[in-house]
Amino acid sequence: MSEPFDEGFITRYLLGDLPEQEQIEIEDRAFTDARVMQDVLAVEADLIDEYVQGRLKDRERRQFETRFLASAERRQKVEFARALAQVARESVLTETIRRPSAAIAPATLWTALLATFRSTGPAFRLSLAAASLVLVVGLTWLTVHTLRVRSELAQAQSEQQDLEGRLADERARSQKLADQLQGEQQQRERDQELIRELERPREEPANDRSQSAILSFALLPGVSRSGGSATTLTIPQSTRLVRFQIGIQPGDDYKSFRVNVLSSVGRQIWAQDNLSARSGRGGPLVLLSVPARLLSAGEYELALKGVTDDGRTEDVGYYYFKVRKN
Amino acid sequence: MEASSDALAEESTSNTRSPRSRWVLTQGAFDTLLACLDDNRDDAGRKYVEIRKNLIRFFEWRGCPFPEDHADETINRVARRASEGEEIRNPAGYVLGVGRLVLLEVYKEREKEHRALSELSHTTAARSYDFEEVEPRAECLKHCLEGQTADNRELILQYYHGEAAAKIENRKKLSERFKTPINTLRMRALRLRERLQVCVGDCLKTL
Numbered sequence: 001m002s003e004p005f006d007e008g009f010i011t012r013y014l015l016g017d018l019p020e021q022e023q024i025e026i027e028d029r030a031f032t033d034a035r036v037m038q039d040v041l042a043v044e045a046d047l048i049d050e051y052v053q054g055r056l057k058d059r060e061r062r063q064f065e066t067r068f069l070a071s072a073e074r075r076q077k078v079e080f081a082r083a084l085a086q087v088a089r090e091s092v093l094t095e096t097i098r099r100p101s102a103a104i105a106p107a108t109l110w111t112a113l114l115a116t117f118r119s120t121g122p123a124f125r126l127s128l129a130a131a132s133l134v135l136v137v138g139l140t141w142l143t144v145h146t147l148r149v150r151s152e153l154a155q156a157q158s159e160q161q162d163l164e165g166r167l168a169d170e171r172a173r174s175q176k177l178a179d180q181l182q183g184e185q186q187q188r189e190r191d192q193e194l195i196r197e198l199e200r201p202r203e204e205p206a207n208d209r210s211q212s213a214i215l216s217f218a219l220l221p222g223v224s225r226s227g228g229s230a231t232t233l234t235i236p237q238s239t240r241l242v243r244f245q246i247g248i249q250p251g252d253d254y255k256s257f258r259v260n261v262l263s264s265v266g267r268q269i270w271a272q273d274n275l276s277a278r279s280g281r282g283g284p285l286v287l288l289s290v291p292a293r294l295l296s297a298g299e300y301e302l303a304l305k306g307v308t309d310d311g312r313t314e315d316v317g318y319y320y321f322k323v324r325k326n
Numbered sequence: 327m328e329a330s331s332d333a334l335a336e337e338s339t340s341n342t343r344s345p346r347s348r349w350v351l352t353q354g355a356f357d358t359l360l361a362c363l364d365d366n367r368d369d370a371g372r373k374y375v376e377i378r379k380n381l382i383r384f385f386e387w388r389g390c391p392f393p394e395d396h397a398d399e400t401i402n403r404v405a406r407r408a409s410e411g412e413e414i415r416n417p418a419g420y421v422l423g424v425g426r427l428v429l430l431e432v433y434k435e436r437e438k439e440h441r442a443l444s445e446l447s448h449t450t451a452a453r454s455y456d457f458e459e460v461e462p463r464a465e466c467l468k469h470c471l472e473g474q475t476a477d478n479r480e481l482i483l484q485y486y487h488g489e490a491a492a493k494i495e496n497r498k499k500l501s502e503r504f505k506t507p508i509n510t511l512r513m514r515a516l517r518l519r520e521r522l523q524v525c526v527g528d529c530l531k532t533l
Binding site: 027 | 380382383384385386387388389390391392393394418419421422426455457458460463464466467468471482483484486487489490493512513515516519522523526527
């Protein structure tokens with residue numbers, strides 16, 4: 001296989017700068033060796049680009065114009081090269097703006113930009129410079145504006161989060177107050193119920209006053225319903241109030257206690273919040289007063305729950321008892 | 327067998343556009359020409375297209391004003407010779423030989439014109455060419471590029487961009503980027519350039 005021609009040699013051929021015999025040599029090879037043909041075409045494309053970008057020396061430019069602008073077919077190639085150069089320039093400028101550290105090395109980019117300026121007319125250069133200035137000013141303004149808007153947006157979001165947090169706190173506080181109010185109302189209703197129960201004996205006949213209106217009853221923890229050992233409470237007819245002394249463990253330190261008294265079928269008979277623990281002879285206990293008339297004969301479950309400082313509710317114990325009526 | 331300058335030159339006329347013979351290409355002569363190029367008609371057709379394309383390039387390289395006309399004139403002459411029974415062993419070389427004879431005639435015609443219009447040289451005429459407005463062609467090129475893959479777009483725009491040193495550096499980077507040898511990359515870029523030029527030409531016709 002013959003050696004490929006040097007690119008400079010092919011360039012001289014294309015510019016008509018070679019003796020006839022060397023021209024024939026290149027043409028013969030190009031017609032019989034596709035690789036040589038491709039080499040000549042590749043050099044031709046580069047030469048056209050060089051001309052379009054104004055990089056040919058005067059003599060070369062004149063030779064080029066004599067040879068390359070002679071036929072319509074070749075002029076089309078030159079026209080195409082002009083369009084390609086323009087689109088490539090725009091592409092590089094776009095890439096420069098979009099990706100300052102693009103794949104092209106900075107030096108290459110710089111030389112490319114310089115070449116772009118060199119290959120254009122004064123009017124275009126002036127327009128390009130003006131456009132660049134407008135672009136730089138615009139980008140600067142856009143960057144500053146974007147940063148300011150982002151900062152304001154972040155501040156607004158922060159304020160919004162702050163407000164939402166405060167609103168949530170206020171809602172929680174309001175709910176807590178409403179719960180407390182409801183609890184206190186319920187407590188007051190129960191107190192009034194208890195007071196009414198306590199006041200009723202005064203209206204009873206004198207012969208019934210001998211019997212106590214209040215019946216105290218101790219409930220111990222751990223007494224299960226299934227164990228069959230549920231405490232039986234016998235409530236006389238004259239009893240108005242049953243006071244439960246609910247025993248708890250010494251470690252059951254809660255802010256307050258809540259009690260639910262349920263019948264054997266699960267119906268709530270009595271419920272009370274905000275009960276406090278106090279010391280008794282057998283240990284700490286919680287006192288609960290229930291109107292006797294609510295406790296008909298049957299089996300009951302008393303659920304005692306402790307309320308922690310942070311408002312959570314924990315099971316303390318379940319107590320079971322039977323009621324008999326005399 | 328190489329073409330004879332005298333035998334072929336006497337067939338030409340003094341047409342300024344192209345040296346034309348009075349002989350007209352017939353279907354029989356064209357079939358004979360194809361048979362000279364290859365036994366298989368399809369392959370012969372492909373070779374014919376390739377030879378014609380190369381002839382046009384040859385006349386372009388030599389700075390002729392009507393490369394296609396000169397190429398067709400050359401092929402007509404070869405077809406005539408073939409139909410007259412001349413044995414053509416090396417079609418590419420034979421055709422190029424005939425092409426050179428046509429080229430000589432083109433040069434002679436041009437000399438006559440220059441002498442007649444001594445004050446107007448060919449160089450001056452060539453330089454007086456006014457380039458077309460680049461925008462429509464650039465827009466068409468952008469449109470054609472949209473039909474290409476992202477890799478092809480990057481290849482064509484990077485491969486042909488930059489000054490001499492920067493261009494070489496760009497091409498090295500592209501070679502690494504596409505993991506393709508420089509020579510292969512050059513052929514790929516060239517074929518792509520040719521395709522785009524055809525696409526742009528078609529696009530301009532629709533404007």
